[in-house]
Amino acid sequence: MPPQPLAMSSLAALREGYERFDPRAYLQNNYLPPRADFSSEEFVVPWKLRCLAETFASGEICGRTLIDVGSGPTIYQLLSACDHFEEIVATDYLAVNREELGRWARGEPGTFDWSPFIQHVCKIEGRGEPWQEKERRLRGRLRRILPIDVHRPDPLGAPLRPPADALLSAFCLEAVSPDLAAFARALAHAGSLLRPGGHALLLGALGESFYLAGAARLPVVPLAEDDVRAALAGAGFALRDFRSYAMPPALRTGVDDVDGVFFAHAQKPPEA
Numbered sequence: 001m002p003p004q005p006l007a008m009s010s011l012a013a014l015r016e017g018y019e020r021f022d023p024r025a026y027l028q029n030n031y032l033p034p035r036a037d038f039s040s041e042e043f044v045v046p047w048k049l050r051c052l053a054e055t056f057a058s059g060e061i062c063g064r065t066l067i068d069v070g071s072g073p074t075i076y077q078l079l080s081a082c083d084h085f086e087e088i089v090a091t092d093y094l095a096v097n098r099e100e101l102g103r104w105a106r107g108e109p110g111t112f113d114w115s116p117f118i119q120h121v122c123k124i125e126g127r128g129e130p131w132q133e134k135e136r137r138l139r140g141r142l143r144r145i146l147p148i149d150v151h152r153p154d155p156l157g158a159p160l161r162p163p164a165d166a167l168l169s170a171f172c173l174e175a176v177s178p179d180l181a182a183f184a185r186a187l188a189h190a191g192s193l194l195r196p197g198g199h200a201l202l203l204g205a206l207g208e209s210f211y212l213a214g215a216a217r218l219p220v221v222p223l224a225e226d227d228v229r230a231a232l233a234g235a236g237f238a239l240r241d242f243r244s245y246a247m248p249p250a251l252r253t254g255v256d257d258v259d260g261v262f263f264a265h266a267q268k269p270p271e272a
């Protein structure tokens with residue numbers, strides 16, 4: 001049985017929800033204290049940044065282009081990646097998020113202050129790099145901010161030429177998919193942007209059914225760890241690393257009902 005197209009109602013409901021997505025509220029809910037607490041590795045943001053810093057530290061994941069799928073208004077997820085790729089391509093479905101990213105990339109005043117995140121990543125990378133250097137490098141390499149829709153087999157509307165050497169996606173696929181089958185399809189669609197042998201790094205929500213972003217209340221497909229593993233295998237990826245984090249009571253703030261966070265490092269098979 002070919003995959004059934006998503007029922008218009010579920011896609012339409014999602015699209016309508018995202019029309020009300022407020023980037024500033026989203027940033028406030030997830031990237032300021034208490035969630036953005038850098039005082040201990042037990043907190044969720046240091047855990048996410050460490051997963052990425054440790055994975056890139058090996059130097060195995062590198063190349064010309066890394067694409068970030070569903071970047072939203074955030075850049076934290078690119079801070080370790082940017083040392084290993086000449087070009088970072090950010091993407092999002094909403095113009096308001098692409099504009100927020102563009103303002104940050106151009107160093108315009110009034111954008112979100114990512115300096116605590118940049119300082120923390122420089123600290124855990126342990127090279128004594130001034131954080132302003134890292135910020136300058138990311139701004140210099142973040143050259144394209146493109147519209148994307150992971151429900152399309154060709155999410156960018158046209159193939160990425162050349163295909164990306166690495167793919168990153170954080171809290172996107174499960175937050176835009178009404179059910180598990182749609183999540184698995186979205187992962188496969190995103191995977192089509194990646195070259196054979198390329199690496200995929202995913203961060204996402206476990207056990208979450210909704211999240212708030214200002215006036216928007218977005219449905220999320222609740223994932224278990226095995227759902228992520230199965231979707232990666234189904235999309236043809238070989239799993240390299242899988243970690244999960246349980247959200248402590250202090251970080252369950254009502255902005256969503258997330259139970260935990262997963263980190264997956266997977267690799268697309270080399271050209272057959």
Ligand SMILES: C[S@@+](CC[C@H](N)C(=O)[O-])C[C@H]1O[C@@H](n2cnc3c(N)ncnc32)[C@H](O)[C@@H]1O
Binds near residue numbers: 071
């Ligand atoms: C929960 S946010 C994740 C933002 C960021 N990556 C992070 O780590 O916080 C989900 C993002 O997916 C985007 N999105 C919504 N529908 C999408 C679609 N069909 N395809 C790709 N991205 C979509 C939203 O605009 C939003 O920025």
Ligand SMILES: O=[N+]([O-])c1ccc2c(c1)CN[C@@H](CO)C2
Binds near residue numbers: 045171174210258
């Ligand atoms: O704890 N966090 O760092 C964190 C960051 C982003 C997000 C969550 C948790 C949970 N909700 C998702 C949207 O589905 C977005």
